[in-house]
Amino acid sequence: MFKQAKALTKMPILLKIAPDMEIEDAVTLTKMAVASGADGIIATNTTVDYSLVKEPKDIGGISGAVLKEKSFKIFEAIAKELYGKTLLISVGGIDSAEEAYKRIKAGASLVQILSGLVFHGPDMIMNVNKGLIELLKADGYENITQAIGADRK
Template identity: 40%
Template sequence: MLYQLAKPLIFALEAERAHGLTIAGLKALPLGPAPKSDPVLATHVAGLDFVNPIGMAPGFDKNGEVPDALIRMGFGFAEVGTLTPLPQPGNPRPRIFRLVEDKAVINRLGFNNQGQEKAIPRLKRMRGRMGKGVLGINIGANKDSDDRIADYVTGAQNMAPLADYLTVNISSPNTPGLRALQDKGALAELLAAVMDALGKSGTPVFLKVAPDLEPADIDDIVAVATDRKIAALIISNTTITRPSLRSANQSETGGLSGAPLKELALQRLKDFRKASGGTIPLIGVGGIANAEDAYERICAGASLVQLYTAMIYEGPTIAAAMNCRLAKLLKADGFSSVSEAVGSSADK
């Protein structure tokens, strides 16, 4: 209720400034311990234990400044980044646009971040504050890099010692040419290089893909991911497509997230579930705004879910509220754990 009262003032600020103030506030405010999650929400994915399946997607905490605060807000895991080897300013501002009537956002940030070197000591300090929360680190390539695969190798080597899992992000629409790494040959080369660089470190590697894929792309990605022993696929990033929108900002270029992405992201999750036969864990992202949305993704095949845009519209208590309701939904359908519900509608 407090957030809804304050939201008009927050939304009166330019979107990126409001986001910066949010990060600053989370760094400054003394937060209590993470709320206890119902045991029915506990799950085990990619060798990791999650107290609940609700995660914060990357993009919110680009520089790894507040993953501990996110865990204390009720998230079971927090994925920071995207972090690139070298700092980069990203695209010119303004580059974040709220589509209030659509409960959506368009961004064309372009991997703006302070770089991995600056994030490393900060994340070392954070590790001890995470409690049972899981830390994911999302890595990407610098825009002007002459060798993007080498950038991912560097990112894997730099960040793996600090991460519970690493995410290889090749799906942002805001770095020219990046999505070409989803092509079968390029993807096989990239993942082979990353996995070789990690050696026997044991850090699980997740792959984040775009929703704007053709059926053949999905089959190829599943085949390569399986061959390279990728621990999970994150379905999906923002979309460059434009479903029916009402906001005056609908024509802005960049990746669309939020409510209008829901159906496309859900369909892609179902497509990957079918293509993989449930042999590789999937993480559902895109248009998830409440426990019902999260439960639908879980039943469609997602072992975990992530959100970001919904918190802009619903406020900082969203994870705790979703966990409470999700536990009730699971129990009402007779499930004793999240894992029991995964794929229950897809496999019928």
């Protein structure tokens, strides 16, 4: 499927996964995707695990803070297998520099923040960037590239 898609475009093609599948299945799926030509993995999309919220409205995927642990767990499992072999992007419940840093050290070359911006506003980006600089300094890194996948080494 990736080979066919790549024949149609010069743009990279990444697989974005849901956080609701079994971790083993997610790892198998993402490894197969990379072996088949995917240029990277994005983990994760929103969840339909409505047990995460008190009074859920069954109208779609849930994002934001309640997704944080679930999203990280699946990202980390994938990173353990695929870090260094493909581009990994972490998304889901990231709401602070600490959480972004955790994902970077786990193996993410990029992190995405969506719902966090709704609750913390656009200043959040500046705060996360400033916080990341402090966290990098505290760990003795000169640039962020050195921190990517630090937990995998």
